[in-house]
Amino acid sequence: MELNKQPLLILVICFILGILFQDKFLLEDGRVYFVIIASLVILLALLFHSYFLHKTKALILGTLFFCAGIILHFFNADPAELKPFGKEKRVVVFMITQKLNSTEKYKKYEGIAQLENKSIKSVFYLPKNSKDLDFVHYYKSEVFITKPYSPQYDFQFDYSKYLKRKNIQYQIYLSKEILSAGRNDLNISDKIRQQRFEVLKKIDEVKISATTREFLKGIILADRTEMDADTIQDFNKSGLVHFLAISGTHIVVIFGMVYFLMIRLVPLRFRSYTVIFSLLFIWLFSGFIGFGNSVLRSCIMLSVYFIYVLLQRKPDMLHSLALSAFIILILDTQQLFEVGFQLSFIAVLGIFWLNKPLLDHFPKQDTYLKKLVFNTITISLSAQLATLPLVLYYFHQFSFISIIANFIVVPFSEVIIVFSFLMTTLIAIGFDFELINILYDFIIQILLKVIHEFADVDKFFFDDISVNLVEVLLASIIVYLLRPAVHKFDFRNTMNLIMAVLMFFTVRAGYCAVENQKEEILLHDSGRNKVLSVKTGGKVCFWISDMADRDKILRFIVKPYCSSRRVDRFIIKPLPGSVQKVVFKDQIYDIK
Known part of the structure; x- marks a missing residue:
């Protein structure tokens, strides 16, 4: 890949570096205003087309995007610290905006509370056996209000920092006695959330096993709030959690399903609009399930890709990736620190970087079956290799069985997603076919058992793996050097890869030796x-x-x-x- 042919990617990298710089050093108002003035000067300088500026235009543009990252992240920074409340109970009026994953003791919601004449985003904790809250009521309850505190030690997850990145500064514990009153200020978003809530309740009434119901809600409606912890653990250990979460695979499959139906049902004179209609459908679907971060990323990337097609320009994966990242980060610079954001974009980069060289070593794909099997293997392997450094850094675990699990399960993912989508549609419009329910339950139970068997293979599962940022960087260099080594297996490329691997293990051994002396x-x-x-x-x-x-x-x-x-x-x-x-x-x- 020649970087001078990817100007948009380079500019997005500069923009990301600006965000990271501001997040690390937290420039105050005066210095940020100086950066704003400097950015305006750079913009004015770009209006002059002198020979010097022509030679340094790339550097100037990179600096401008770096400054833009600093400025946007400054204005999108954590809100000012709010005062802590005492331990006494108080009465709060609130509304719900999102349901979160439940714990053993509580149902969790994200919502807005009225505190001291201010609307404050908070996380609400409701006793587990309480009735579900909806989106069309205001609620009133006696509560305890606490602030999330940073953990004792550096090795613990900083939940308070995570909440602050979402502009949430309070945790509110509700009593069982909650009064409600209908809202008369519902907007379109509230009505859509309520419709999704009602579809979820309909799924709860379908006569299929509980694990199948939760799987259906998770794979189509992006609701894993009540999913069994053992099931989630099975998906994590088998390396198939991406199959459970709404991601690019789901959006592409649903887009393909709609497009397939459109080109067969729509008259020939309207065929040119099938792509536009399919894109519109996935955006409507994404809005219905709540515009989750992974869904929004997938929709933007897919839309950018097909806009190239509609404009009769050759689609470029890196241009689509860079433009998608830029759009998302302009809307919310805090997205950069979401693990899902990082993993999804690194996975796409990995597929771009490694898939073609790996595929070249397979036999010629002259049949549909060969294309399906070989592409499944190479795409899965490329994505897993690219994301492995970050997976180890954030989750400290990896399973070699995930390669086999993805090879066996992923080829059937399209069928499962389409079947699940049709099931959800039938349930939503009120049709309840017992035979279809039994068939779907049977298939999903087999799938869950297969995934459980993969998760139970402990010999290939490794956890408690410690990796720091230096090791992540070195491991990423190894992934980068894999492409030339796979593409052209010669002495030079092989030695570069071996030297990078030796450097990684040398540095890792040094960190381990120092730590084991403490x-x-x-x-x-x-x-x-x-x-x-x-x-x-x-x-x-x-x-x-x-x-x-x-x-x-x-x-x-x-x-x-x-x-x-x-x-x-x-x-x-x-x-x-x-x-x-x-x-x-x-x-x-x-x-x-």
């Missing part, structure tokens, strides 16, 4: 439970005051700690109730 003692809060961790070299012992919470502590404290500190061995022991203090290296730690 000793550390930490006190962790886990509700009412107290956890003491004592690390000596490459092993750590966790002392737990209440072993009843062992599984929870293992998930949220032990494993994140071990992956962060590159610890291979750990043991868990009960902490005697009589222990009040611990002395470690002449320092006293108060347990109580």
Whole structure:
């Protein structure tokens, strides 16, 4: 790939670097206003077509987009800190804008509360056995209001920072007694959310197994809020979570289904409008399911691609990718820090970079079956290789079985998505065919069992893998060097790849050696439970005051700690109730 032929991609990279710069250094008002003035000067300079400016035009444009990233992210920064509320109860009026994934104890919603004559975005927690809230009512309840706090230690997920990026600063815990009143200020978005809510309730009434119902709601309506935790874990461990989430695959399949029907049903004189109608349909569908981030990304990328086609210009995947990223980040620069945003765009880059060289090593694709099988293998492998560094960095786990699982399951994904879409459509309009329900339930149960079998193959599953940003960069260089090595297997390309791999493992060994020399003692809060961790070299012992919470502590404290500190061995022991203090290296730690 010659970068000078991808000016839009380069400019988007400069724009992203500006966002990252502002997010890291948080330039204050005065300096940002200076950047704004500098950007205006650059714009004026571009109006002059001197020889010097012609030679430096690329650098000037890159600087301009870098400044634009700083400016937009400044104005899209976290809101000003709001004051914390006390522990006393108070009465709050609120409305719901989105349902979130439930926990073991609570149903979770995102909504807007009226606090001190201000409309504040908040996360609402409702007891699990309470009735679902809808989008056409105002609600009133006695609540506790808290602010999300940053975690104790760096290895824990910073939920407060995640919420702040969504402009959410409060968590509100509701009582079971909630009063409601109909809203008379509904807009189009509220009405669409309510329609989707009613379709979800209709699916709950269909006589199929609970796991199949939740799968149907997740794969078509992007609702995984009540999905069983074991099912989600199976999809994660098997590397098939992309199949469950609404993503580019789903949007492309639905687009293809509509286009296929249109060219057969629409008169010949209207055939030129089939692409436009199909694009319009996926945008309407995306609006119906809530314009989720992954859905919006997919729709924009697909629309940009086919706009090239409609304008009779040769479609360019990188131009489409860059323009899509630019549109999304202009609308919301915080999207850059969404894991889904990063993984989806890196996956597309990986497919562009590796798919063709890998496909060239397969036999000629002279039949539909060969094209389907070989493209499934190479596309899946390209996307997984490209996203592997980020997957390890964010999730600290990887399964080699995912390659086989994707090879077996993905070819059937089109059939499953189309069947699920038709099922949802039939349920939405009120048709209930028992035979179709039984058939769909049977197919999905087989699918879930196959995925469960893949997830149970622990020999190929690795977790607690620690990777830092330096290692991510080095691993990404290895992926970059794979293309020339696969395309032309000669001494030079092979040695470049081998040197990059050796560099990665050398740096990784250095980080592990440094970490394994450290000793550390930490006190962790886990509700009412107290956890003491004592690390000596490459092993750590966790002392737990209440072993009843062992599984929870293992998930949220032990494993994140071990992956962060590159610890291979750990043991868990009960902490005697009589222990009040611990002395470690002449320092006293108060347990109580």
